[in-house]
Amino acid sequence: MSSPNLPPISLYSTPTIIRPKPKPSLPARNSSSSCAPRQRPQTSCTATTNRRNPDDYHTTLKALNSKNRFPKKSLGQHYMLNSAINEELATAANIEEGDVVLEIGPGTGSLTNVLINAGAIVIAIEKDPYMAALVKERFASTNQLKVLQEDFVKCHIRSHMYSLLESMCLSEANTRYAKVVANIPFNISTDVVKQLLPMGDIFSEVVLLLQDETALRLVEAPLRTPEYRPINVFVSFYSDPEYKLKVPRSNFFPQPNVDAAVVTFKLKQAAHYPPVSSTQAFFSMVNSAFNGKRKMLRRSLQHICTPLEIEKALGNVGLPATSRPGELTLNDFVKLHNLIMKV
Known part of the structure; x- marks a missing residue:
């Protein structure tokens, strides 16, 4: 995918006000709305009369300048x-x-715009009060958006989602699951992933724009490498991840020092999780194993049971007694955990 031809911008410099060229309106979109039984949401204005024009470089800078941000x-x-x-x-x-x-961190609403044009009902969580106000103002004419001014990593997203789905008459068992689509700050990527992936009872899939290095590590980290960590076991336990495409850094303002990537996580429901007696105990064992990453498991897990018992469990799994955590797949850890719990 080619990157837009953008003028050079210094990192975190004050953006120059640029007047965008007028764009032709796109064709109108007609639909109707009801609550019970569930119908498609309104996308006409009582919602939105016309499909909104796509955002570009000029639109984004104009939006930031409008609030002196x-x-x-x-x-x-x-x-x-x-x-x-x-x-x-x-x-x-x-x-x-x-x-x-x-949507997590809607910013100026460029992704929000695409989601609303597609007919989605968007629940946007924005930590920055100025950006929350901007996106509320921008989409004030539609009933397809609800903005929550909160810090995502600290908010109770499960209770928020249940409450909002109930208020929208979308909580019945036969309705589709919600989805997550977001361009998130790179510095909270792991926190977001850890919070969302165990929520297969609410979300069917999570699509995130992540730092490319993080995306590759979450999806493709091979065994026996420094990149293979407990988060890889966590991701595979709760989802089926897929690296979709690389996004060059030149597509962002300000331009970061790294490229990004789109990653999808198809969330599993609890019935499809690997069979462990306790997820809490399972991940406690995995984290303990990686705390001594260079140590053999018979040593790093000896607080759970004796080294001899761990060696025997490893043998029953078909692994050598000298195994280290970076050599075990998710299924290996599941089998080892279930054997150790029986000791």
Whole structure:
């Protein structure tokens, strides 16, 4: 995918006000809305009369200038300048009209715009009060958006989602699951992944724009390498991840020092999790194993049972007694855990 031809911008410099060229309106979108039984949401204005124009470099800078805002390094704010990437995110999540979508950090609303155009009902969580106000104002004419001004990593997203789905008459068992589509700050990637992936009872899939290095580590980290960590076991336990495409850094303002990537996580429901007696005990064992990453498991897990018992369990799994944590797959850890718990 080619990157947009953008003027050079220094990192975290004050953006220059640039007047965007007027763009032709896209064709109107007609639909109806009801609550019970569930119908597609309104996308006409009582919601939105016309499909909104895609955002670009000029639109994003104009939105930031309208509130005299600069991207905050402390919040990891990097705004997407290429509407085609936002379309890729929506496509990766297979967004359909009537889907409920959680967006984390909507910023100026460029991705929100794509999701609403696709007919989704968007629940946006924004930590920055100025950006929360901006996106509320921008989409004030539609009933397809609810903005929560909160810090995602500290909020109770499960209770929020249950409450919102109930209020929208979407909590019945026969409705589709919600989805997550977001361009998140790179500095909270792991926190977001850990919070969302165990929520297969609410979300069917999570589509995130992550730092490319992080994306590769989460999805493709091979065994016996420093990149293979407890988070890889966690991700595979709760989801089926897939690396979709690389996004060059030149697509962002301000331009970060790294490229990004789109990753999808198809969430598993509890019935499809690997069979362990206790997920808490299982991940406690995995974390303990990796705390002594260079140690053999018979030593790093000896607080759970004796080294001899661990060696015997490893043998029953078909692994050598000298195994280290970086050599075990998710299934290996599951089998080892279940054997150790019987000791």
